[in-house]
Amino acid sequence: MKICVCIKHVPDTAANIKLAGEQGFEDSECKFVVNPYDEYGLEESVSLVEKNGGEVVVVTVGKEAATATIRSAMAMGAHRAILVKTEGQFLDSALTCKALKAAIEKDGTPDIIFTGKGSVDTEGFQTQYRLAAALGIPVVNEVSKLTVDGSKAVMERETGSGEREVVEMTLPGIIGATKGLNEPRYPKFPDIMKAKKKPIDVIPLSDLGIDEGAGKSVLVKLEATPERSGAKMLEGSVTEQVAQLVKILKEEEKVI
Amino acid sequence: MPSIPYLFTVEMDTIFHIRGWLNAGHDRLILDILIQTVLTKLKRSYDSLNLKNHYGGINFERIVVILRISPRNLSHYKQRRKRVNFDLTKEQEMIRREVRKFALKEIEPIAGELDENEQFSSxxxxxxxxxxxxxxxxxxxxxxxxMDYLSYIIAVEEIARIDGSQAATIAAGNSLGIGPLYYFGSEEQKKKYLPPLCRGEALWGFGLTEPTAGSDAGGSKTTAVPDGDDWIINGSKIFITNAACEMTLGVTVQAITGTRANGKPEYTCFIVEKGTPGFKAVPMHKKMMWRASNTAELYFDNVRVPKENILGKQGDGFHQMLKTLDGGRLSIGSMGLGGAQGAYDLALKYAKERKQFGQPISKFQAVAFKLADCAMEIECARNLLYKACWLRNEKRPFEKEAAMAKLYCSELMGRVANHAVQIHGGYGLMKEYNVERFYRDQKLLDIGEGTSEVQRIVISRYIGC
Structure with a gap:
């Protein structure tokens, strides 16, 4: 069984992001991690391969610095990796999927492709769908339970209202992992050492015939989230507070 | 336009970075990795810089041959690598990241509760x-x-940054439990005891301190006398970490086995397994600090062990104890450093959130300067401790630096935890805010594995006082 896991190199959600210019951020001091949703996909791939044999290939589109993130994925059990190297921090979703498709096809089509349900940095939520369309294979997103049986995958997915759908999909297909699918393991120290020796195939984006500047969408400007203004505490009895609140909503905020 | 020799030098330097984590036994392998990497990197630079126009074609195969047949080049470049370099290896960085992740997720949520209940968690x-x-x-x-010694120290540091008790279990487990068996044990002893300890399935204690013998080892009273092929141990030990929990497999105990030529007692270390008749380990409670780590009193009442249970040779006990404590100092140092970092993290976060007089208290010079001092001293401590580890890794004398690092890191954590509680104000005194736990946990570091006073004696002797 061959499984590809698409992994994005994203800033830690706890990291302090400093903007650099209009369209970028300071990434030299910022801590990066494996996109947390991708990590569920990675854990699932590794445990599937531990059970059934085969290999787990990490596919990443990103800057060269993403190799550190790839090594973390390898310490968790991925066997090898392909890094499609970009120069910029942000790549249009359409181009990202074109790059993933090219890299995956070049390597040989896998039985399953895992992605996260979305990335925690740009939150585009497009990769799995675009990639499935490009490869002409089915996709199920937000999967929180999975059973693989030969060339069939049976999955449970969250539908958003607390309900769960049970979906059957013929493989090869794409699975968008989400919280609940598993509990990602901590890498063991010897595996961290072994990860260093696992191969990473670095392919410049241009080698795949893709022009980094040819994206259909362009990031115009990044802005820091404005700091929250101070909350106003109302005082007095409940009746007085309600009266004050109505007054504020009417006269100051002008929402009523 | 960089020249080929320049590129070559740069690439060789990168490669010797790799060498840091490879053991000497892998020379052949290193050579092959080196050649591969040099070649790929050189080719890449060569192509990207269009050097062909300047230098014409280069026979890369020939470079391979030269590298393969002249290992002298390697030692030459290895020497060059020994200049100052403050970078950690990628693996060390990764260990720090993973241990931190583990500590935040698995330890932090329960650390307060385990401390409160004085509970060791198997x-x-x-x-x-x-x-x-x-x-x-x-x-x-x-x-x-x-792994290398610095990786171990980094791991302890990251655990201590969250919880001193768990760091104590790790540090004592490695430096005091596993260390002496690994460094001084016979092949049979190592094969028998180390695997379960290294897999983290069992713990081992190191019995040194006695009720009447702390800094003054000469006050010890525990004895072992030969009886046929056996030895009979009598006496007691106190403050022994990891020695009385359900995971404890046994202890190494130091006992007096005679008198040396100079009139001083001869010490020998013995392995005593849990369950040996006459051996009793009793957990000690009501501790001020490290409340979630296991501390024991050991009692030996005519405990009979075969002579195969001697660690190393008869009479080696004193030397073994000194060597063990030298390494132990580095791990206590890392607990001080990690604890200082943890208390500082809490203080900085709180200072940025807590508002008084209309602004975060971190904006007030009185608070900001305290935090600046903490940040500076933590940086100093880390450099001192890591240097001591580096010396040890290089198999060079590190005893003086180990004593300095132990002393500095321990006392630093005291200063930082004190500032951190002060910055928290009244809340700092409450258990919910965790910072008081750092304040309490610190005090052991001034006392355990050689008090601060003993470290000053050690350092003063090294500088020739």
Whole structure:
């Protein structure tokens, strides 16, 4: 069984992001991690391969610095990796999927492709769908339970209202992992050492015939989230507070 | 336009970086990796800089041949690498990241509760064993993790940054439990005891301190006398970490076995397994600090062990104890450093959130300067401790630096924890805010594995006083 896991190199959600210019951020001091949703996909791939044999290939589109993130994925059990190297921090979703498709096809089509349900940095939520369309294979997103049986995958997915759908999909297909699918393991120290020796195939984006500047969408400007203004505490009895609140909503905020 | 020799030098430097984590035994392998990497990198630079126009074609195959047949080049470049370099290896960075992740997720949520209930958690200890926190510097032959000493120190530091008790379990487990067995044990002893300890399934104690013998080892009273092929041990030990919990497999105990030519007692270390008749380990309670780590009093009442249980040779006990404590100092240092970092993290976060007089208190010079001092001293401590570890890794004398690092890091944590509680104000005195736990946990570091006063004696002797 061959499984590809698409992994994005994203800033830690706890990291302090400093903007650099209009369209970028300071990434030299910022801590990066494996996109947390991708990590569920990675854990699932590794445990599937531990059970059934085969290999787990990490596919990443990103800057060269993403190799550190790839090594973390390898310490968790991925066997090898392909890094499609970009120069910029942000790549249009359409181009990202074109790059993933090219890299995956070049390597040989896998039985399953895992992605996260979305990335925690740009939150585009497009990769799995675009990639499935490009490869002409089915996709199920937000999967929180999975059973693989030969060339069939049976999955449970969250539908958003607390309900769960049970979906059957013929493989090869794409699975968008989400919280609940598993509990990602901590890498063991010897595996961290072994990860260093696992191969990473670095392919410049241009080698795949893709022009980094040819994206259909362009990031115009990044802005820091404005700091929250101070909350106003109302005082007095409940009746007085309600009266004050109505007054504020009417006269100051002008929402009523 | 960089010249070829320049590029070559740069690439060789990068490659010797790799060497840091490879053992000497892998020379052949290193050579092959070197050649591969040099070649790829050179080719890439060569292509990207269009050097062909300047230098014409280069026969890369020839470079391979030259590299293969002249290992002297290697030692030459190895020497060059010994200049100052403050970078950690990628693996060390990764260990820091992974241990931090583990500590935040598995330890932080329960640390306060375990401390409050004075409860040692076998469950958590096994989890720490699972990721490889025990036997970090032990060879894979005994199920160790075969990492460098600094990686171990970084791991302890990151655990201590969250909780002193768990760091104590790890540090004592490695430096005092596993260390002496690994460094001084016979092949049979190592094969028998190390694997479960390194897998984190069991713990081992190191019995040194006695009720009447702390800094003054001469006050010890525990004795062992030969009886046929056996030895009979009598006496007691106190403040022994990891020695009386359900995971404890046994202890190494130091006993007087005679008198040396100079009239001083002869010491020998013995392995005593749990369950040996006459051996009793009793947990000690009502501790001020490290409340979630296991501390024991050991009693030996005519405990009979075979002579095969001698660690190393008869009479080696004193030397073994000194060597063990030298290494132990580095791990206590890392607990001080990690604890200081943890208390500082809490203080900085709180200072940025807490508002008084209309602004975060971190904007007031009185608070900001305290935090600046903490940040500066933590940086100093880390450099001192890591240098001592580096000396040890290089197999160079590190005893003076180890004493300095132990002393500085321990006392630093005291200063930082004190500032951190002060910055928290009244809340700092309450258990919910965790910072008081750092304040309490610190005090042990001034006392355990050689008091601050003893460290000053050691340092003053090294500088020739």
């Amino acid at each position: 469950d958590l200890t096994r989890k720490m064993g699972d990721i490889g926190l025990f036997g970090m510097f032990v060879s894979e032959k005994y199920d160790g993790q075969a």
